[in-house]
Every structure is written in structure tokens, then in C-alpha cells.
Amino acid sequence: xxxxxxxxxxxxxxxxxxxxxxxxxxxxxxxxxxxxxxxxxxxxxxxxxxxxxxxxxxxxxxxxxxxxxxxxxxxxxxxxxxxxxxxxxxxxxxxxxxxxxxxxxxxxxxxxxxxxxxxxxxxxxxxxxxxxxxxxxxxxxxxxxxxxxxxxxxxxxxxxxxxxxxxxxxxxxxxxxxxxxxxxxxxxxxxxxxxxxxxxxxxxxxxxxxxxxxxxxxxxxxxxxxxxxxxxxxxxxxxxxxxxxxxxxxxxxxxxxxxxxxxxxxxxxxxxxxxxxxxxxxxxxxxxxxxxxxxxxxxxxxxxxxxxxxxxxxxxxxxxxxxxxxxxxxxxxxxxxxxxxxxxx
Amino acid sequence: xxxxxxxxxxxxxxxxxxxxxxxxxxxxxxxxxxxxxxxxxxxxxxxxxxxxxxxxxxxxxxxxxxxxxxxxxxxxxxxxxxxxxxxxxxxxxxxxxxxxxxxxxxxxxxxxxxxxxxxxxxxxxxxxxxxxxxxxxxxx
Ligand SMILES: [Zn+2]
Numbered sequence: 290x291x292x293x294x295x296x297x298x299x300x301x302x303x304x305x306x307x308x309x310x311x312x313x314x315x316x317x318x319x320x321x322x323x324x325x326x327x328x329x330x331x332x333x334x335x336x337x338x339x340x341x342x343x344x345x346x347x348x349x350x351x352x353x354x355x356x357x358x359x360x361x362x363x364x365x366x367x368x369x370x371x372x373x374x375x376x377x378x379x380x381x382x383x384x385x386x387x388x389x390x391x392x393x394x395x396x397x398x399x400x401x402x403x404x405x406x407x408x409x410x411x412x413x414x415x416x417x418x419x420x421x422x423x424x425x426x427x428x429x430x431x432x433x434x435x436x437x438x439x440x441x442x443x444x445x446x447x448x449x450x451x452x453x454x455x456x457x458x459x460x461x462x463x464x465x466x467x468x469x470x471x472x473x474x475x476x477x478x479x480x481x482x483x484x485x486x487x488x489x490x491x492x493x494x495x496x497x498x499x500x501x502x503x504x505x506x507x508x509x510x511x512x513x514x515x516x517x518x519x520x521x522x523x524x525x526x527x528x529x530x531x532x533x534x535x536x537x538x539x540x541x542x543x544x545x546x547x548x549x550x551x552x553x554x555x556x557x558x559x560x561x562x563x564x565x566x567x568x569x570x571x572x573x574x575x576x577x578x579x580x581x582x583x584x585x586x587x588x589x590x591x592x593x594x595x596x597x598x599x600x601x602x603x604x605x606x607x608x609x610x611x612x613x614x615x616x617x618x619x620x621x622x623x624x625x626x627x628x629x630x631x632x633x634x
Numbered sequence: 635x636x637x638x639x640x641x642x643x644x645x646x647x648x649x650x651x652x653x654x655x656x657x658x659x660x661x662x663x664x665x666x667x668x669x670x671x672x673x674x675x676x677x678x679x680x681x682x683x684x685x686x687x688x689x690x691x692x693x694x695x696x697x698x699x700x701x702x703x704x705x706x707x708x709x710x711x712x713x714x715x716x717x718x719x720x721x722x723x724x725x726x727x728x729x730x731x732x733x734x735x736x737x738x739x740x741x742x743x744x745x746x747x748x749x750x751x752x753x754x755x756x757x758x759x760x761x762x763x764x765x766x767x768x769x770x771x772x773x774x
Pocket of ligand 1: 659660661662663664673674675676677680
């Protein structure tokens, strides 16, 4: 029987800060960021929101669409680089809040921005092996950029959850990964903000991994660009996924539905998963979606999904991604600094 | 350093704090939140069973907090409301979204999962349910 996504859901906090508002404070040219990064604004969590609360909201939406008893979920894996505790899993709080059972395999995952898709692969493997009937994978983050750093314009908050199992709304046709030791982005213990290799984050890091994983999966499944209706690539900004699509000869309209970064920034582990949710929101039965994540350090996970008739009945059972993108309130830099705990008092 | 909150006490109340688990009397249909193990009307003639509230309801009264207790300063100004849950019984809680100017009695609300309290920088983070105004536009 086919295995795939039986329920999905995104969550994006309501607050936004624009590229202009950040540029004004640091004396930079907003237009350069807006055009160069293809990002207009990024989402900002309220002071009572974190990876756990985002995971719960996204998970709730995924369960609404899956329409199953939450106790049937046999595994919960959450990928994030901003787990609220260093020691104590995010997953136990999320599981309790969603009313999952206690016969539950659970762990928090970390792999920069691709820990959420690694969680999807683990659930898929366990279901395929017959160990569990349903698994939930979540990618969520409240990313932080150092004040004044280029990352500050894009580091955002949000996440997505997927219930995987049988009788799916999107069949998981295949997955593969490409992983190397490439240090383009890192954060050491007790450091508030990450370091990055500036230009090194491009060609040897993002592009090499995303393009190789995507090509490898297409080869594995004997697919070419024409067989695939939509592509979702990890979105550190708008420029990288657009350039990756150009390199592969993918028409821009095939990446447009999932290109949420322009309106919400990069929510790290939630980035390509939220893009996948936005694409599932509009995809028709019989259409194929290819998603490739990217995590610094570095690796990419690629997935091919075939949308089924089930999408029609389940799509409207929870808020769509567009609802969260539209339902927003812009804040100024001062409010942003207060909310993100950047003030030392 | 001493912590203000009791770890075991919070753990015992997790079901009601995270998921609004209350109780219901099967004899007279009265609902209870926080949960009661005995129906005050039916006493020992009634049977009380667990029931999870949807959290949806309507504001029947509210107040704006401008001078907050310790730990809540960052939310000021914020609203605390008494909410009549759709399944019956009232509950009080914080309204998120900071749209205090637009608040009114009779408005619909729905539950959101948020951080409730942080016990300093080293203690536990307590999570629970707050509410947001429900304009009925989330699924359309
Ligand atoms: Zn009774």
C-alpha cells in the first residue's frame, strides 16, 4: 500500500519586520537586500512563541487534515536548531499538547535547516518497515541573526508538520540524500548567534548539495523536469532557490507556489516544509512535487510526492499557508529587539 | 536560587493546562474546568468522566492589564478575559495578538498554545493555552 503524507499543516507567527525597517537602523541600502535576496519581510515570533509552540500549532493543523485519532501516532520527530532547552526534548511537550499516546518513539533532531526533512525520512522508514502505522515529522525554528549581520534580514520563525502513513493525500514516491562535511554555517555552545562563511555558503554548500540531491533523486526515479509539476527548494533567501531552478532549467512558475520566503523570510528547519505545505494547498490530484531541503554542515534531502484524490477532501480541514502569510502585523525595529530578547537589562 | 513554581504540581496539571482536559457529569451533563471529580449537584449519584474542551468560546468580560505582575512585563498592555466555552462553563485566560483597542464583549475566541511562564533563566518553561480573537476566516 502507498505511504506518504496523510495530513500536513503550516504555522507562521503573525508579526513581520520589513527589510526597510532593518536597513534603516544599520544604514544599509534596503533596495539591495530586497532585490539581491528577493525578500520583502520576515516573520517574528511573539515573546511567548518558540519552536515548541510553533510545532504544536503546525501539528494541530496536520492532525486536523489527517483526521485520525492522535493516539495512533507511533513516532514524533522534531527538527530544529532552536529547541527551547539544551537538555529536555521539545517533542515531549508537543506530544502531550497534541494528545499523542505514550507508546511513542520520540527524539529531537538537529541538522541546521534540514532536520525537519530528516524527521520525515525517519517516519517514512519506520512506516515502510511496518514498525508504526503513523508518524509525525515537524520542522520548526525561531531563527536568530546577529544584529547588523546579513542574516538578520532573513532569519525568521515558522514551521510545518506532516503526518505520514498509509492512504496518503500525497504518495512519497522516493527520497534520497547528499551529505558532506562542508562548514558553511555553525554555532558553538553558549553563543547566541551563528557564524557563517559568507560567500562560501553558495556554490560549494547550498548549490552543490541541493542540485546533487535533486538530480540523484530524479535519476533514481527516472524522472525529468517535465514529469514534475512543482519544485520546492530550501529558501535561505529568494535568490538561491531561484538560481537553483534556473541551473536545472525549471520554469519559474513551477517554483512560485512554494516560494514563501519573499513574504516570511527563512524559517530554517521549517523553510522547505512550509513551501511544501503552500504547494500542497494548490496542487491538483495527479500532480508531482519535488522538494529538496538544505542543511548547513552540510546535506540535502530530496523527496518526490504524487498528489492523490484525497487532497480534495482534506485540504480545507485546516488553515492554509496563505492564511498565515496574509494574517500579519508589521512591527518596528525597537519592538523587534524587545521581542527577540536582544536587550540586556 | 529558589524557583517559584512547583515542578510536580505543574506536571499533575499538564493535561488541563496543555489540552483543556476537564470533566463532565454523565447524569446532569454539567461540565467542569478545572476538572472536578465529584458533581456538586448529583454528588455520589452522578458519574464524572474526563472531557476535553475545544477551547472555542466567547468573551463575556475582560480587563486590560497595564501594570503587570513579575514575569509578564513584556506583554503590557494585554487583555485577560473571562471566556464562556462552547461546551459550557467559564474559564479565564490571556488574549494574545495585542489588538486591545478592538476588543469587545461577545467576540469569538479560539485557543492557541503559548509559553505561559518562565521560571527565570534556569528554571522550567511552562506552556499552556491562551486565546486569540477568532474572525472565522482561518479555513476558507
Ligand atoms: Zn451532575
